[in-house]
Amino acid sequence: MIAGEDGTGLHDRRLFSRERAAGELLVRAAHVLDPREGLDGAHDVLIRAGRIAELGAPGSLPAPADGEVFDASGRFLFPAFVDPHVHLRTPGQEHEEDIDSGTAAAAAGGFCAVIAMPNTDPVVDDPSVLAALVATARRQARVPVGFLASITRGLEGRELTEMAALRAAGALGFTDDGRPVASAGVLRKALQYQRLCGGVIALHEEDPELFRDGVMHEGRVSARLGMAGIPSVSESTMVARDSALARYEGARVHFQHLSAAESVEALEQARRQGARVSAEVTPHHLTLTDDLVRTLDSRFKMNPPLRAESDRQALVEALRRGTIDCVATDHAPHARHEKEVPFEEAAMGTIGLETAFAALYTELVMSGQLDLPTVVERMTAGGELYGLAAPRVAVGEPANLTVVDLEASFEVGAGGYVSRSANCCFHGRRLHGRVALTVAAGSVAHRERVLVEAGAAPR
Amino acid sequence: MSQRRPLGPHLISIDDLDRAGIERILDRAESFAEVSGREIKKVPALRGRTVVNLFYESSTRTSSSFELAAKRLSADVVNIRSQGSSVDKGESLKDTVHTLSAYDPAAIVIRSPHAGAAQLVAGWTPASVINAGDGKHEHPTQALLDAFTLRRAVGRLDGLNVWIVGDVLHSRVARSNILALQRMGARVTVCGPPTLLPREIEALGCQATPTLDGVQEADVVYVLRMQRERMRDAFVPSLREYAACYQIDARHLRPGQLLMHPGPVNRGVELSAEAIDSPQALIGAQVKAGVAVRMAVLYELLAGSPVLAVAA
């Protein structure tokens, strides 16, 4: 771990957040589950000076003289999650989300770090824009934020950005997310240039000529609804193309938000051939299908689209086996007026930070499709792909952990959202797995608000 | 007097109607066809009620058909067309619907280039909403007037072999008709260029074929309009090739087969002149049926207490 410019060393130097005083905190009697550390049992966890100071048998650690005790009995404690794909809408669309509200939503979802995409206004294609963003994060971010810069200027897919300067300014990597890099020639140059500047190149895969004016998955539901479809091959042919380019150039490439079974096949092929590729998948692609679009509710309009059940199952299986490395929410806030229009006109995207773990736990773990340790591992693996250390529950590590009540359920959206926007594809669902506490980079970033009945002891 | 449950309160999709509901509307349309045959072609059934026609797509035939239907029921009619209205000036659909609530409409008839518009509007107003065409999704009153026309020509639709020929991918008329015809017991085959037949269209219960082989077996050939834009977007190489492969002309139309088209027809493209003018063509009857069927829809949705209809 490289010492941060803020001197605390509690997170990577390419992550930025507010400075906070890190007091002492004893988390008592949680069921600690950390697959990387082989922990799966009840423990007390003591945090001091922002790091995990001690792990002990439940009830064995003394309460800190000058600190807080958090009773986590009956609840689980995981290494906190890392989301390598969020849209914080800063700069330019702060009415939808900003670094403060977005990181608050992240903390509410149990995340200790997020990586923000550059498709803002202006695009993060210049070191000065990135520097301003870093300064904002240092003032506002409740959990550490990393930034990707764009591959091409203005996301136009033609000219490369000053990738070396952007890396020096703190970029973790590069992406034109929101758009594909349609030109193979331009992408190839970026992959070559990566040898100089480093940083992961993350790719949003779609073929514009196959995508055209599509608004949903091309299949029986689009046939019924008469809406233009986005065929699976729009994504998978680009995954195949870009894997081949990455292999040819020895480059390091990360495929974002995969949605189709065919893309999983292309990814497997690429790995077999030795390409240095990784991939992510969103909670909504793991749990929802295009059947929901029959409601014509624009909450279910995103890019890539929700696809068929066979695609969903292929994605779950790929995540289980590790073919897909991590979960990423692609948290995409949109203003109400952008969504309260006919489906074909609506903006694409769903928010997802607050519901990610609960959705996966409820729909996949409770139904037996995935086990809990796998979900925890994949929810915490996103940073490693970008060269960040994964959160661990181990003595000496910076404190990045989340306490979750798996028995407690909540109705999504019933109490509003922490995010500034409310376009959530899980709205109205009852999910299990409520985040009670999130500690990020050593300090408490989120604490569940609990209404206490008169006379009852707070949990 | 026996009371039957009200329809509605909306007609957004053919899925809103079961077979009995479709037949009830067709029966009612017969009554209104009789009204249209009188010297005074009006009944006071909807007197004092207001019907708003909200047309975001230009369409003379459907909009005038709805306007006449409402007027023949003695309703007050307000027509809002997208040209020159505040809609054009960027007012959102939601705001337009809220503004219209000042007229306290009993019904809003909406045509929009976007799928799902009618459904959205239904959530924003207590009025009954009638879908006059939403994008490429549905056009339920067209399917109803087609079923009415066909029923008058052949009696029952059970077991009827219907072919729908043309650009099915972009056709809301095709989608509504596939559903309505099957619900009335007919069998449907869709036929057109492979680029214009939706992938997995068979999931709607019909057959699909890219050639006209077998169309001789059809009892009814329903032909769709081929728009010139499809050439620009490379769906078909040329209208000439389209006509060569898919035009319904004297060669394809055997005696006894019925020919239908939602209009307007591209003479010489999807239909030859002789086919259009032949006695087997029901196209004129379809147009006439429009007013009676739309009167039936308005009557069935509105001639019951609006409060109770919403609760039903």
Add this chain to the structure above:
Amino acid sequence: MEAATVVLDHDDMRRTMVRIAHEIVEKNPEGAVALVGIHRRGAVLAQRLHALVGELLDTEVPLGFVDIAFYRDDLATRPAAPVVHATQLDFPVGGRTIVIVDDVLYTGRTVRAAIDAIFDYGRPARVQLATLVDRGHRELPIRPDYVGKNLPTSQEQRVNVRVKEIDARDEVTIGPASERAAA
């Protein structure tokens, strides 16, 4: 079981219809009448009168039927769209004497609606009204020209006219409000 009282039986009804037919002929010496029955049972009675009047005049008079569903004044407050039967007025209405035929005259609203319907077909010279039963409680200034039987009733009571063609027997009963006949 019914607690209804039969006020006209099969024979009473036949005699009454014959009397009404005579009265129609007497009142219209020129004979240019046409009969229009209101669906459903008024239409049946109109058919019977049509046969009787035809015998008396030794010539056939025009016969038509109206359904008043579209002309009701209560469409906005009913729970459901009313059942609609076919309207048939195949003869020219203008210049004729139209005799509207109904089974029970009560508030007068049905007859008003029938008059409106007939006027949508043309301009009759005059309109007369024949009803088998007049049960009073008029809400409009409508009066019958020919009455089979005057039946004073309270509003809680129900008057039911049954005809062979629909109900398998001919009779008129009066009973408490809970008794219903199918429309």
